[in-house]
Amino acid sequence: MVRPTDSVSDAAASPGPVSFGEFERIDRIFAPLSAGAPGAFGLTDDAALLPELPPGQAWTVTVDALVAGVHFLADDPPDLIARKALRCNLSDLAAMGAVPAGYTLALALPRGMEDAVPWIEQFAIGLGQDQAEFGIHLFGGDSVSTDGPIWASITAFGTVSGDRPLRRSGARPGDDIWVSGTLGDAALGLLVLRGQILRDDVTESLVGRYHLPHPRVSLGPALVGTAHAALDISDGLVQDAGHIARRSGVAIEIEAPSLPLSQAMIACIDSDPDLLHHVLVGGDDYELLFTAAPEARTAIEEIAARLGVRLTRIGTARDETAGVKVLDRHGETLGGLERGGWTHA
Ligand SMILES: [Mg+2]
Incomplete structure (x- = not known):
C-alpha cells in the first residue's frame, strides 16, 4: 500500500487503544486482505504485480467511487459501505463478461476519523467477507484524510476472453432484450430508509437491495458467446438501455408488463x-441487461436454470432511430421517461 505524504502520519494519530497510525493500519488491517495475491507482496512495496494470464485471456479493469451523502448514507454500517463499493465494480466486470480477480482501494476519511479503528476494522471485515464470497484479493491501496465526506474508490480487475468481451455496441435489430433479477427494489429501499414508504413487511428485502447489490458475477461470463451486447443497470433501466441503443444504433422497445417485479415491489x-x-428509472439495481438473437432463447433459459438466476425477456431491438421506448399493456408508448433515470440524493 502506498504511503502518501498527505495521509495521517503516525505522529498525528492520537494515542490510545482505539487509534493507530497509517503503517499499523496497513499491516494489521489491510495486509491480511492481500494474502491470497502473491504479487501484492503483503502491501510492503510501492506497487503490485498482476498475475500472468493464460493465452487468449485479457485483463479488464474498472473503477467506481462511492461518496457519503451521494451513493450511501454516512452512518450506513461500514462493512456494508465496503461491500457495496466492491460490488458495484464486480457488477461492471460481470457486464463485460469478466471473471473478477482482485482490486485496489482508495479510502478517504474525514479528519479526526482516520484513526477510528472500529470503523476501519468493520470496513475491512466487509471487504474480507466479499473476498471470500467472490474469490478475489486486495492488490494494493491508499488512504488519505479529507475535509470532505467519506469516500471510497475501488478499482477492480477481472479476466475475460480477449476477443470476446461483452460490449454495449453489439445489439442487432431483431435481438431479444433480457434482464436479470428484479428491478426497482433498491430505489424503493432508499425510500424506505427515508421514511417515504412505511411498510414493515417489505423493509428488510428492499433495504437489503439498497445496501447490498448482488452483482451477477456468474451470469456475465456465462453470457460470453451468447449475448450480443450487455451492461449492468446502475442508473435505471431506461437510461442504461439508452446506452446500448446509442452504442449499437438500434431502438430498444421495452414491454412494461414483462418487467420482472419482486414480491415486495408488487x-x-x-x-x-x-x-x-x-x-423503469430507479437506480442501484446492478442487474445485467443484455441482448441476444431469438435463436439463443433456449441456451439462455438453460444458463438461467444452471445458475439459478431469474432471466426475463422484456423487449426487442428494432432497426429504427436509436432510443428507448416503453410500451404499456395496450402497446401505447409511455411518455415522460426521456429524462428519467437516477437522480442522486
Ligand atoms: Mg456499469
Missing part, C-alpha cells in the same frame, strides 16, 4: 401504483 405497487416508475 406489494408496494398494490398500495401506490405510482411507485412502478422506479422499476
Whole structure:
C-alpha cells in the first residue's frame, strides 16, 4: 500500500487503544486482505504485480467511487459501505463478461476519523467477507484524510476472453432484450430508509437491495458467446438501455408488463401504483441487461436454470432511430421517461 505524504502520519494519530497510525493500519488491517495475491507482496512495496494470464485471456479493469451523502448514507454500517463499493465494480466486470480477480482501494476519511479503528476494522471485515464470497484479493491501496465526506474508490480487475468481451455496441435489430433479477427494489429501499414508504413487511428485502447489490458475477461470463451486447443497470433501466441503443444504433422497445417485479415491489405497487416508475428509472439495481438473437432463447433459459438466476425477456431491438421506448399493456408508448433515470440524493 502506498504511503502518501498527505495521509495521517503516525505522529498525528492520537494515542490510545482505539487509534493507530497509517503503517499499523496497513499491516494489521489491510495486509491480511492481500494474502491470497502473491504479487501484492503483503502491501510492503510501492506497487503490485498482476498475475500472468493464460493465452487468449485479457485483463479488464474498472473503477467506481462511492461518496457519503451521494451513493450511501454516512452512518450506513461500514462493512456494508465496503461491500457495496466492491460490488458495484464486480457488477461492471460481470457486464463485460469478466471473471473478477482482485482490486485496489482508495479510502478517504474525514479528519479526526482516520484513526477510528472500529470503523476501519468493520470496513475491512466487509471487504474480507466479499473476498471470500467472490474469490478475489486486495492488490494494493491508499488512504488519505479529507475535509470532505467519506469516500471510497475501488478499482477492480477481472479476466475475460480477449476477443470476446461483452460490449454495449453489439445489439442487432431483431435481438431479444433480457434482464436479470428484479428491478426497482433498491430505489424503493432508499425510500424506505427515508421514511417515504412505511411498510414493515417489505423493509428488510428492499433495504437489503439498497445496501447490498448482488452483482451477477456468474451470469456475465456465462453470457460470453451468447449475448450480443450487455451492461449492468446502475442508473435505471431506461437510461442504461439508452446506452446500448446509442452504442449499437438500434431502438430498444421495452414491454412494461414483462418487467420482472419482486414480491415486495408488487406489494408496494398494490398500495401506490405510482411507485412502478422506479422499476423503469430507479437506480442501484446492478442487474445485467443484455441482448441476444431469438435463436439463443433456449441456451439462455438453460444458463438461467444452471445458475439459478431469474432471466426475463422484456423487449426487442428494432432497426429504427436509436432510443428507448416503453410500451404499456395496450402497446401505447409511455411518455415522460426521456429524462428519467437516477437522480442522486
Ligand atoms: Mg456499469
